[in-house]
Amino acid sequence: EHTIFLKDYAETPYSVVSVDMDFKIEEASTRVRTQITFEPRPTTEPGTPLVLDGDGLTLSSIAVDGYPVMLADYAANETGLTLAEPPHRRFVLETEVHLKPEDNKKLMGLYRSGGTWCTQCEPEGFRRITYYLDRPDILAPFKVRITAPREVAPVLLSNGNLIDKGDAGDGLHYALWEDPSPKPAYLFALVAGDLGSITDSFTTMGGRKVDLAIYCTHGKQAECAYAMDSLKRSMAWDEKRFGREYDLDVFNIVAVSDFNFGAMENKGLNIFNDKLVFALPETASDANYANIERVIAHEYFHNWTGNRITCRDWFQLCLKEGLTVYRDQEFSSDERSRPVQRIHDVENLRITQFPEDGGPLAHPPRPDHYREINNFYTTTVYQKGSEVVRMLATLLGEAGFRKGMDLYFERHDGEATTIEAFLKVFEDAAGIDLSQFGQWYTQAGTPQVTASDSYDAASQTYTLTLAQNTLPTPNQPEKPPFVIPVKFGLLGPNGSPMGWASVRGGTVQDDLIVLDSESVTLTFEGVANKPVPSLFRGFSAPIKLSTSLSQQDLLFLARHDSDPFNRWDALQTVATGLMARSATGVSLDAGDVDALREAIMDTLANPDLDDAFKALVISMPDETVIARQIGKDVDPGAVAVARRNLIRTLVEPVSERLEAYYGRLADTAPYSPDARQAGRRSLRNGLLSLLTAGSSRGAALAEAQYKDASNMTDRYAALAISVHNWTAAAPALLGDFRTRFAGDPLVFDKWLMASSQAPDDGVIERMSAVLAAPDFPRTNPNRLRSLLGGFVMANPAQFAREDGLGFRFVTEAAAEIDQVNPQVAARILTGFRILPLLEAKRRASGQAALESLRSQHQLSRNTGDIVDRILAG
Numbered sequence: 052e053h054t055i056f057l058k059d060y061a062e063t064p065y066s067v068v069s070v071d072m073d074f075k076i077e078e079a080s081t082r083v084r085t086q087i088t089f090e091p092r093p094t095t096e097p098g099t100p101l102v103l104d105g106d107g108l109t110l111s112s113i114a115v116d117g118y119p120v121m122l123a124d125y126a127a128n129e130t131g132l133t134l135a136e137p138p139h140r141r142f143v144l145e146t147e148v149h150l151k152p153e154d155n156k157k158l159m160g161l162y163r164s165g166g167t168w169c170t171q172c173e174p175e176g177f178r179r180i181t182y183y184l185d186r187p188d189i190l191a192p193f194k195v196r197i198t199a200p201r202e203v204a205p206v207l208l209s210n211g212n213l214i215d216k217g218d219a220g221d222g223l224h225y226a227l228w229e230d231p232s233p234k235p236a237y238l239f240a241l242v243a244g245d246l247g248s249i250t251d252s253f254t255t256m257g258g259r260k261v262d263l264a265i266y267c268t269h270g271k272q273a274e275c276a277y278a279m280d281s282l283k284r285s286m287a288w289d290e291k292r293f294g295r296e297y298d299l300d301v302f303n304i305v306a307v308s309d310f311n312f313g314a315m316e317n318k319g320l321n322i323f324n325d326k327l328v329f330a331l332p333e334t335a336s337d338a339n340y341a342n343i344e345r346v347i348a349h350e351y352f353h354n355w356t357g358n359r360i361t362c363r364d365w366f367q368l369c370l371k372e373g374l375t376v377y378r379d380q381e382f383s384s385d386e387r388s389r390p391v392q393r394i395h396d397v398e399n400l401r402i403t404q405f406p407e408d409g410g411p412l413a414h415p416p417r418p419d420h421y422r423e424i425n426n427f428y429t430t431t432v433y434q435k436g437s438e439v440v441r442m443l444a445t446l447l448g449e450a451g452f453r454k455g456m457d458l459y460f461e462r463h464d465g466e467a468t469t470i471e472a473f474l475k476v477f478e479d480a481a482g483i484d485l486s487q488f489g490q491w492y493t494q495a496g497t498p499q500v501t502a503s504d505s506y507d508a509a510s511q512t513y514t515l516t517l518a519q520n521t522l523p524t525p526n527q528p529e530k531p532p533f534v535i536p537v538k539f540g541l542l543g544p545n546g547s548p549m550g551w552a553s554v555r556g557g558t559v560q561d562d563l564i565v566l567d568s569e570s571v572t573l574t575f576e577g578v579a580n581k582p583v584p585s586l587f588r589g590f591s592a593p594i595k596l597s598t599s600l601s602q603q604d605l606l607f608l609a610r611h612d613s614d615p616f617n618r619w620d621a622l623q624t625v626a627t628g629l630m631a632r633s634a635t636g637v638s639l640d641a642g643d644v645d646a647l648r649e650a651i652m653d654t655l656a657n658p659d660l661d662d663a664f665k666a667l668v669i670s671m672p673d674e675t676v677i678a679r680q681i682g683k684d685v686d687p688g689a690v691a692v693a694r695r696n697l698i699r700t701l702v703e704p705v706s707e708r709l710e711a712y713y714g715r716l717a718d719t720a721p722y723s724p725d726a727r728q729a730g731r732r733s734l735r736n737g738l739l740s741l742l743t744a745g746s747s748r749g750a751a752l753a754e755a756q757y758k759d760a761s762n763m764t765d766r767y768a769a770l771a772i773s774v775h776n777w778t779a780a781a782p783a784l785l786g787d788f789r790t791r792f793a794g795d796p797l798v799f800d801k802w803l804m805a806s807s808q809a810p811d812d813g814v815i816e817r818m819s820a821v822l823a824a825p826d827f828p829r830t831n832p833n834r835l836r837s838l839l840g841g842f843v844m845a846n847p848a849q850f851a852r853e854d855g856l857g858f859r860f861v862t863e864a865a866a867e868i869d870q871v872n873p874q875v876a877a878r879i880l881t882g883f884r885i886l887p888l889l890e891a892k893r894r895a896s897g898q899a900a901l902e903s904l905r906s907q908h909q910l911s912r913n914t915g916d917i918v919d920r921i922l923a924g
């Protein structure tokens with residue numbers, strides 16, 4: 052099948068000068084008339100055909116400069132429209148097509164969600180609306196006229212500023228929107244519907260008043276308040292931190308229920324999946340609030356990193372996504388707790404991106420080929436892309452990084468550009484060479500860094516060797532060394548930082564070592580005592596570290612390191628190691644478990660640490676992290692058992708103390724989603740999780756918390772914990788939750804997610820029944836992802852059951868979903884990337900399920916690509 056290569060990039064022979072669109076929306080169909088002003092480029096030969104993209108469009112009329120085009124002079128088919136011999140001068144092409152948004156269940160292009168007309172164009176949805184050069188390096192100003200029945204669609208929105216509106220007779224009305232900033236078509240948006248709204252305003256640092264609005268289903272306005280508050284804080288933060296001011300007079304957000312992404316940064320008109328807008332304490336958890344804040348910020352930040360400066364081609368996707376994730380992570384760190392945010396972000400990277408980077412779907416943040424671009428909106432492009440930007444900031448320092456960013460905005464504003472151009476601004480601003488650093492963008496795989504050390508008391512020298520190695524990934528057998536920033540410190544015997552007189556063998560700047568060759572050996576002189584090294588502080592590079600540190604050393608770091616990330620990480624390393632050993636049949640040393648327990652209890656008792664941090668320390672490693680640690684021939688069932696057993700052994704002797712602590716943390720103040728209160732709840736729920744897994748009284752505590760909860764955070768935590776541990780009350784609690792919140796689709800998602808997490812053998816049968824119910828909303832991405840995505844990503848023991856039932860359940864469901872919405876089906880199937888990690892029998896049954904999916908169904912390009920890559924890997 053057709054593969055697109057980065058090396059084949061070429062400019063189009065024609066550029067677009069401007070776009071005028073006229074939408075006539077009616078109940079059953081929408082007419083789109085588009086006038087595009089084209090111009091041949093200076094180098095274009097006369098007679099060069101104009102080839103436009105189109106996907107599933109039917110052309111009703113076509114004219115050039117007002118004259119109909121003869122049949123012989125154009126060709127229209129399923130993938131586009133070709134004008135054989137366009138004029139060799141500026142000209143206007145006018146086309147007319149009729150769309151059926153009601154039938155559009157792929158949710159790309161113009162479609163209807165709950166009656167509202169809305170659009171999603173990134174990456175290639177605009178070609179489902181009109182014939183166009185649908186690629187991000189074609190920038191043009193847009194004028195959009197929308198006419199629709201006033202009754203069904205009193206609200207008419209598009210990008211930019213509203214310049215005219217009025218009555219159009221026959222019960223119709225119209226609105227005319229103009230977006231003065233040239234933009235690529237993927238940022239086009241249109242919304243028409245009967246919506247409620249909340250409004251506010253923001254005055255920019257330049258003194259311009261911007262009208263803000265969030266549109267939603269009538270009656271949901273009160274649920275949009277937190278999103279609006281997050282938007283205003285995002286606008287202020289981007290001014291303060293990056294000097295970026297908003298550029299239009301209006302900023303609109305619309306919440307819709309059917310959406311493939313989380314949200315979309317269309318210029319001046321962001322469209323959001325409603326789960327990332329709506330929040331009330333009774334129906335949304337603290338995690339939902341934090342996510343809303345993060346994604347509102349992310350889409351807003353795209354206005355500069357994505358919209359004003361966009362991507363030349365889709366290979367450069369991480370130019371906007373990695374950078375914008377970095378920006379939203381920084382925003383969350385500044386608004387909440389920096390160490391806690393960092394730990395969350397790294398946990399997420401390890402649970403989602405490391406498996407991708409170490410499996411058959413591995414690809415660099417900037418890939419060089421693809422069959423289906425929708426399959427590259429990945430955790431590698433987003434999360435690893437952000438880590439790469441973070442490393443750049445670490446290497447350059449805060450001031451140097453800001454200088455480079457300022458130059459980026461100055462030099463590339465209004466352009467569609469590349470990763471090379473991005474790196475160049477930092478080279479120019481800092482006078483350094485980043486060519487080797489650039490490999491982070493082009494090489495896949497998680498580097499493994501090995502640290503070994505020795506101390507010589509007689510000469511008071513400490514020697515540290517760091518070596519890197521990256522395993523081959525698909526199409527990349529050889530991996531030249533990366534530039535790896537290692538933030539570090541040495542701890543003396545009493546836990547305080549230790550200095551040195553001089554270093555030989557490599558460059559050390561303050562607390563930073565740069566590892567840019569296969570290995571480096573550093574000799575620190577004047578080191579008074581044998582130190583314990585704290586390496587990769589703040590997770591200064593997206594690598595896997597292996598050290599010769601003993602459990603005792605690690606627990607020493609967990610107690611004394613001045614770097615909170617490494618304190619957390621040291622404890623997690625110990626727990627993961629013990630669980631991995633136990634899952635592979637090694638019986639654990641009681642002393643090791645006792646020492647871990649003591650370190651955990653000391654952390655809990657430490658008055659200097661905040662609740663959110665403590666909650667992370669007591670949250671035990673995820674099953675996928677343990678499986679990665681084991682590395683091969685994994686039996687996920689054994690991993691789940693080993694995890695549960697270790698928790699039980701840790702908790703039993705201290706369960707009374709933990710329960711007392713749990714009791715003391717009960718909330719007293721009225722609910723607020725702020726970080727401090729949320730931290731307290733997460734610690735309390737972390738304790739409940741330990742108690743339920745590890746003590747006889749936990750199940751009853753969870754049931755009581757479920758029943759007494761006054762907010763969704765506590766209620767959902769109690770439910771999820773009960774289900775995870777499959778307590779006697781779990782089935783009844785699931786039943787109660789479902790009826791208690793019947794009619795709220797976003798809470799139904801929580802129920803689906805919790806249901807998919809049950810560890811018992813009945814889980815697949817129950818999920819099948821849910822899916823088969825006639826009223827299951829089978830075209831809604833959120834519902835499908837909650838049930839199936841939750842299952843494949845977070846219930847490995849049942850998904851990868853030995854009898855293959857979990858695999859087959861997912862492939863059969865995916866085959867059906869693929870007929871309707873290929874993007875959602877392909878995303879769910881990425882869960883099969885764990886196959887190479889599994890023991891032979893499970894691996895074989897997973898492969899068999901994929902093989903039969905491939906042979907028995909006509910798969911979409913999205914799904915076919917994922918299945919082929921996993922089976923080839």
Ligand code: DPP
Pocket residue numbers: 173312313314315316349350372
């Ligand atoms: N809307 C998605 C995001 O913001 C894709 N651009 O990441």
Ligand code: ZN
Pocket residue numbers: 349353371372375
């Ligand atoms: Zn984004």
